[in-house]
Amino acid sequence: MTAKALLSIVNLHKSFGGVAATKQVSLDIVKGEIHAIIGPNGAGKTTLVSQLAGVLLPDSGRILFQGNDITRMPAHRRPHLGIARSFQITSIILDMTVLENVLLAVQAKAGHSYRFWANSGDDASLVEPAMASLEQVGLQNQAMQMAGPLSHGEHRQLEMAMVLATNPVLILLDEPTAGMGQEDSTRMVRTLQALKGSRTIILVEHDMNTVFTLADRITVLVEGQVIATADPDAIRSNPRVRQAYLGEELDSIPSEPHAEDSMTKSPPAC
């Protein structure tokens, strides 16, 4: 398993003032899968993702990305390896235009930005990929608008476009549909579905509909500990998961994917 893993988390441990938020977590993320991390509030999902992104440093344990130890690598260097993060709270640059936001993301991928003279807005090598990302999330018509006044759903789409513009290998998605209305959330799920297979995604999400629609595999965290990692059907029927967390909530999830979903939910090769 480890051989094929894009990302391996080994015995990761993090505590805050004696309270463990991540307890000896070990987990392999396989290339190409959408791996959902679910769990009740306070289960340590965001803490785990923050450690993967490098915003928090673990107390012990290791994080291996494509076989390299990145446990202590600073946050700003991880994107260069192809690890991109989207925030739980929408994090875009409000006083720039939609296009400029994505331009910055493309620029970040292009390496250093110590170019002081040429106008970056005229640079086709930046603008073209940026527009392509905007089209992927359906924001191409708002490219020249200021990001600030857009709706919450559009902010999340822009956030997603920025993530995609860095052409990442691994995407850390922290609640991509949080606070969205039905329409926006359907749109986001569709955007993510289109990425299936081409990107590896770690998805932290509360909405069980979204999780069971998108995920190839699901890891359940309870009090910082992994209690199960398996495909959606196995998770659904896992008694420990049902007891600890899902219970009744799970029964409300349709056992088949939505009719509108044209993609088949084939598990990735593993």
Next chain:
Amino acid sequence: MSLPTLTLRGFVTVLMLVALALVPQLVELTGNAFLIDLATRCVILAIAAVSLNLILGYGRMISFGHAAYLGIGAYAVGIPVYYEIYNGYLHILVAMAVSAVFALATGLVCLRTRGVNFIMITMAFAQMVFFTFVSMEEYGGDDGLVIEVRSEFSRFINLEDATVLYYVCFASLLVVLYLVKRIVNSRFGMVIRGTRGNELRMQSLGFDTFRYKLICYVIAGTICGFAGALLGNFTNFISPEMMDWTRSGELIFMVVLGGAGSLFGPVLGVSVFLLLEEFLSGLWLYWQLVFGIFLILVVLFANGGIDSWLSGRSRRSHDS
């Protein structure tokens, strides 16, 4: 860029530049020699304000020590002249190099902090330079230093001629404005503006924001050091007083009055500031009372400065 349809803002910008370009002719017509002094001072301070705007307006780094570079630049002229070294190119080089080194050394410490700490530390470092020059008795200490001879360049650029000095300063302002315009629209400038908007996001995109901010900080300091060298030549007299922290405060006010984060705003801010100062100080002994209240009112009620008023929109939106 589309063909320019002249906006009010564009109109004022062009008008301003034309007026500044014609100051010496105006002096000849009116015979009012004082006008060229005022205009030279205005243009030099405008260079300083434009450089401050690069970090304050575009980068949201509230440096309260920018006048230190004016002082460093001025002493980079004054001290060599004291030793009878008159080479102007050397003066400029020293002014900019020392400013760059000072900005780099202090920036490394200042930029590790944020918010209130950043303001106070930039202020404190400027104050350190102030007291260092005060303590240097050899160069006049508190009393300052007279610059007997202005920087010498070539036969054709004789700074002792007020008109030549003015045009050198004015041309410098144009160059600096163009330079800053290129920088803020470049990839580097995008990173700086993005960092102003959301530093955490920029880091998560993979930008080492500290280094970009540091470079920006050094560029701004270096430009201001250059302005300082011009100021030393202009005043013929330099003293630590010109880098007192209240001078830095005035520079910040000029930038904000004109419109922080707009290219030409600082030039407008400096002009209005100096004209108002000139006008009020002739009117009443205690004019600073009016000036202080004016400043408070500008902060409380005029968001975005003159620039946003000219372009008809408030700039408050990007304040967090």
Next chain:
Amino acid sequence: MDWTLLTVQFLNGLQLGILLFLLASGLTLIFGIMDVVNLAHGSLYMAGAFLCATFTQWFDSFFLGLLAALPAVAIIGLLVERIVIRRLYQRDHLDHVLATFGLILAFDALTQMIWGPDGQVIPLPAWLDGQVMLTADIVLPTYRLAIITTGLLVAVGLFVLVTQTRLGMRIRAGATNRTMISALGINIGMLFSIVFGIGAVLAGLAGMMIAPITEASIGMGNQIIIVAFVVIVIGGIGSIKGAFIAAILVGLIDTMGRSYLDALFKLFMSVQNAETSAPAISAMLIYILMAVILAVRPTGLFGPRGH
């Protein structure tokens, strides 16, 4: 070594430290609780000195003059808070800095209008103006001892207020965690006014105590306020304890550096080099201290950790 000189310099350093503490303690609370940068804190220091000079003349007593000036400064502080500062709470630091910079200009001009451009002398009563013989060799000025004693008493009083009273508990809560005070259902407007008032009185007291030595003069607060900022940065924003330790440290290092650095330099460099470099280096000492401390701890000695 001249022990009298050493002791006197030590006391001078302590006195500077005490004055800095009086200024910095109010500032650090205002920063910590309201997140407001108040450059005009030095104007309250100046206002204290001038008011004390006038009241001393009226009552023909420094002591009564000081007692009368304290509430007067408190009123000025409260007015400033009500009229200007209160409108700034929701604004960013740039606005704070500019508006309070405007306040300084206005205060300086207003003071000049009322008192004229010259400094105001405050005569000391005879019992404070003398000297105390510690030993046959060491003779100390009484008034400096009085300043230090008063300052230490105020410091103790402030510690008791902050650590032992309900008001202090709220102030501490606010200084370390601003959202907590609103969660506790405390009248924030009232708390801010009280804290600003306390800060004004402390700054005013510092000005009143120094004025008999230096005179009350226009702009007297504009230099020392920067040193008070250095103190706050070193001590850590919001920490009274940090402000106290940093103030004494800065006061002593600054004073001792100015007096003894050239002697120290002469040990390992030529007399001429020592005499030219020592004044410059001693002027930089406290800033170097600040830079070193910040390089190790960006939030100061007792500042909140992390962001």
